[in-house]
Amino acid sequence: MNKLPPDPAPATRLDRSQRSGPTIRDVARAAGVSIGTVSKALNNAGTLKQETRERVAEAARALGFRPNDLAQALHRGQSFTVGLISNDSFGRFTMPILEGLESVLHDERIAVFMCNATDDPEREREHLEQLMGKRVDGLVFTARRADRRPSVGVNLGDLPTVFVFSQSDDPRSFCLLPDDEGGAYLGARHLVATGGRRIAHVTGPERFEAVRLRRDGYRRALAEAGLDWRDDFFLPGEWSEQWGRQAVDILFSSTAAAPDSILAGNDQIARGILDALRDRGLNVPGQVGVVGFDNWGVMVEAARPRLTSIDMNLSTLGQEAGRRILRMIGGEHFSGVERLPCTLMVRESCGAQAKTLFQEARST
Template sequence: MSTIKDVAALAGVSFTTVSHVLNDTRPVSADARRRVLAAVEEIGYLPSAVARSLRKSETKIVGVLVPNVNNPFFAELVAGVEECCRLAGFSVFLCNSDNDPKRQQQYMRTLLEKRVDGLLLSSAGDDEALARIFKLASVPSVTVDRLVPGARADRVSVNNQQGAYNAVQHLLSLGHRRIACISGPAEFEVSRERIEGWRRALLEAGLAPDEQLVVESDFSSPGGYEAVRKLLRAQGGAAAPVTGIFASNDMMAIGALRAAAELGLKVPQQLSIVGFDDIELSRYVFPALSSVGCSIRQLGHEAGRVLIDRIENPGAALKDVQLTPRLVVRESTAAPAENKG
């Protein structure tokens, strides 16, 4: 492996001159700079990032922790984060915790040992587990869609309650009155906020929320599938069956589409389904899924921007950036059959 002294010998300069050229730490003559860069190219010299980080106390690397890379939401989010960080000159270390708090802590330690300049956490873990993780963090940090008690971290989120409210209000405007909610795990702040949006929309429409129509699941398509099968089977023969479903994310809504099809219910003729997040996949399932959300890539881009701002301005006041979701109406929602004439 070539060294800085090899470059210096080939360029006919001192190794300190090579260092000044590569690190831009002191003016060097144009001729010397040209010879150094030519030598670097000829022998394929790569400067040590580790040595540079020790000198400058920076690595130009940020760590990104997500709970499930199989979920398209997190794939789109990371794409936005990576794009923003790359344009700012940062590389991204991606860690997938697979919804395991212990694995999150292990990755946190690894990232800190690698001397990352910042940390971005998008996690479905409970507050206590996240609080333990942030006790380890000594670098600028940003959370996505989570408020971690006691953590000194900026937050970038979507207005979850407003998005759920918009989704349910859409179903109400079509004439639905029996509207179920497929929720994420109750211990998650995101789940609670989206249930509250469901309740608020019903109350403002003069309807008492039926808590028996709230079915807890796990934000996955299999989970949504099982939750809707359970719900619809329990509704069999009911005088006022459910005609609309609000699923707390698109993955569960996609599972709901499958469950409805297997139970012989046509969507949207007999059952309307609306999701949350507006992942790219929601446009290509059949029927195409109505959903609320903002551009997930934009959410990631904004989270990356806030993290870089925090790295560059560590003493600035903490930020709480909230994006406003929009309703996108596609093929999975329509007026209930009894309202069509």
């Protein structure tokens, strides 16, 4: 009876010398110079002939040598990296911010390390310790809600730090946020301009600062148009399509005059509103105009009719965060809260000609 061959030996880890690739010694040998000369040439330091620098660079390229990033960071005092920490597990808000941030930092050869804290303070502290261990040049904190958050619990020293779509309870911090009040004002004012006179506002929980600010913007637009505030037309609830459907039942079950327009606190609520109005046989926008908030592509384009919505310009927020981080790395200091304008994106749900308006929200 033939015996089975023995199992192959388990794979062993390569030792460091096998994994590390060419070293600075190899480059020095290939270029015919000292290790110190290689270091100066690759770090653009010291006084070397241009011919020597080019010979070292060519030897490094030929060997596929990659300098140790941490060692270079220590040498230069800059790592050319920025850390981004988010608790937005779905990426709905973080990814546009990251896109804008990278578009600015990429031009300066700065990479972004992204970490997901998932609302876990301990995990966030671990990420912070790791990022600071890598000597990142700056930090960006973002979230799925723009409300104030407790301090990070780690001494960041004078490390440049920006909160984007997020706020810190540290008064020395610098925060970039969308202009929620201005955005809601813009949406409600647009509904007035398209003929709305009985405008309801269906939104999320009032414990969120954005809900309170958007309520204020909605109320300001009504006042400017000479329209009365109606308590029964302001319905805070949940951030869901289901709440949008329930709110329509509430608004249209009363014997009093039903709304002719609805400003939703987000696009999910607006989608629920559109579904419920359709189920009632009400034409949008013929009988009821609807405006959402967020301009979430998968929501607004799939809605029937397509949804007019307020865009918070998250990518623009990310770009501004990148510009501020660069200036902070250069020695400038910022603190306080700055709010950037929102934009009205007009589609068919409000009764206006689609894509004819492109307006920015202003708080003043």
